[in-house]
Amino acid sequence: MDALAECGDVICVDRLVDPCLEMGAIIRRSYETRSPAPLFTRLTGVAAGHRVLGAPAALSSDPRRPLARVALSLGLPAEVTGRQIVEHIAEARRRPTVPPVEVATGPCKENIRVGPRASLEGFPAPLLHLGDGGRYINTWGTIVACTPDGTFTNWSIARIMMIDEKRLTGLVAPGQHLHKVWRQWAELGRPMPYALVQGGDPALPFVAGMPLPDGVEEAGFLGALTGKPVEVVRCETVDLMVPANAEIVIEGYLSTSPDADEGPMGEFTGYIPQHGSKQPSYTVEAVTHRHDPIWPHVVEGQPVDEFHTASGISLAAEILSHLRAAGLPVSTVWAPFESATHWTAITVSGTWREQLPGLTSGELVERIKDALATCRAYVLLTRTFVLDDDIDPSNISELIWALATRWHPTEGHHVRTGPIVPLLACYSPAEQASASGPKGVYDCLLPEPGQGRLVRSSFQHGYPADLQQEVVRTWTP
Structure with missing residues (x-):
């Protein structure tokens, strides 16, 4: 702040x-x-x-x-x-995780309400969009959940709607780690202990919303990203640890079956779905918080908001890390905010032909397509554009120009069917219902030198470097 x-x-x-x-x-x-x-x-x-x-x-x-x-x-x-x-986050993925450390107490314990006193009365529970199915208390907070055997703890983001001061409901989406943990508890016939954390380290939502591989715990990666272990404290009523510096922590249990009506809610696609769904319900057993707490809120919708910035950047960083681990000469990855993260742009090194001799651009795109299919972020991808790294894909003006001039109307399209997130707006109702649809990876690479290769006409590319420096030094518009 x-x-x-x-x-x-x-x-x-x-x-x-x-x-x-x-x-x-x-x-x-x-x-x-x-x-x-x-x-x-x-x-x-x-x-x-x-x-x-x-x-x-x-x-x-x-x-x-x-x-x-x-x-x-x-x-x-x-x-x-x-x-x-993106590079900063991707580089942290190459470092060893840094496990959290338990401390005796923290700011999140300044006020403690347990049992009958544990209520959300007096806390902000806003109706965010006209057409939402209810008041949403969680749009930027982190859900903490652990498998019954204690071997994996997941920190994730999912929307949570208020039913009343003691009950909540929210998306527990198949394919997400939260759903996998919940299923293990449900199969045992036992409600899942949870903690909902508001505030804490400002980097927490970026990590909690990142499609990390199975088995990688967000708490440890957050430590690697920030360069220090997360300080955590034990919850009051459930066997979970939460960030000690959180603003607010809600504790309780998630039911074993979908027993509540949730949604709809205005989404990152820029649209409000017509229907909600049946989801499990959360009970509130304890609430702890700082004095004068600050509750962060996001109001998703037409770009650009936090889904597009935080989730888009985390998505790009995970894909970049994954492709580099696969030995592909990728320079950067970007999920354009303005596309509601429905698009992904990948740039490859200008020396990729020397690094992978004999490979055609189509074969390189096929390798990228195959590598993407093994990345957990794959479900979020609809259209992926592969370009030379003379383009900065985070510059939306430059990206659109490159796509308009390098993306052939019919050639270089590499398409396969795969799992999708049903919320993605470009898919048909049937595809959304089956959670499966086509995904395109498009060859927008320039030809080899001497084979009709285009030369850029711009200030940066069309004039000698010393002249560029002189113009920058002497000319002020």
């Missing part, structure tokens, strides 16, 4: 605001006007001192530092580029 204030990228909303739609409308408006992050200090029906931070990792209001909120969340300078952020 202090770093955002220094950047002029947070604004206090001190007037009384209604959590029923008004707060969500202000946050949505802040995305679409690239305004500072709104910090709500007075909300109707919410206990005094409880605050809400909207748009915590959206695009910055400073056009010179568009990814400042993302960068600061990850402990990086506000000025870094998208490519540098």
Whole structure:
């Protein structure tokens, strides 16, 4: 918060605001006007001192530092580029994980409510979109769950809707690690212990939303990413550990079967589904929190919001790490925010032909397609474009120009059918129902030198380097 204030990228909303739609409308408006992050200090029906931070990792209001909120969340300078952020996360994937360390207590234990006193009354539970199926208390928090045998602990993000002050429900989607852990408990006929964490390390949502491989625990990777172990404390009523510096922790159990109506909710695709679904229900057994806690909230919708920044960047970093581990000469990966992360752009080294002699561009794209199919992020991919690394795919103007001029209308299309996330808006109802659909990987690589290769006509590429430097030094528009 202090770093955002220094950047002029947070604004206090001190007037009384209604959590029923008004707060969500202000946050949505802040995305679409690239305004500072709104910090709500007075909300109707919410206990005094409880605050809400909207748009915590959206695009910055400073056009010179568009990814400042993302960068600061990850402990990086506000000025870094998208490519540098992706590289930072991907590099951390190559390091050993750093397990969390238990401490005796922490700020999240400043207030403790257990049993009958454990209620969400007085906490912000906003109706975020017109058409949502209910009030959503979790849009940026982390769900902690552990397998019954204690061998794997998952930290993940999934939306959670309030039924009443003691009961919640939320998406437990097949294919996600949360669902796999829940199924193990359900097969034993026992409700799953959970903890829902709001706040904590600002990098936590980026890691909790990252499609890490099976067996990799988010807590350990967060330690590798930040360079220090996460300090955790033991919950009050369940055998789980949570970040000691969290703002709010809700504890309880998740039912063994889908017994509650959940949704719909405005989604990252930019649309509100027509129907909800049956999902398991969470009971609230304990609530612990800081004095005057800050509850972060995201209002998903048409790009750009946190799903597109945080999830898109984490997705790109995981794919980059995976492709490099497969021995492919990949320079960077980017999921364009403006595509609602339905697109992915992969750039390969300008020397890929020397690194892989005798390989055609089509064969390289086939190798990339095969490697992507073994990545856990594969379910999120719809269209993947493979380009030369003279393109910066995080520059949307440059990316669109490259696709328009290098993507052939009919050739170089490599398509296979695979698992999909049903929420992806480009698929038909039948494909969404079956959770399976086509995925395209497109060869947008330039021809070999001497075979009609295009030469870029731009300031960076069309003039001698010394002349570029002189023009930059002497000419100010």
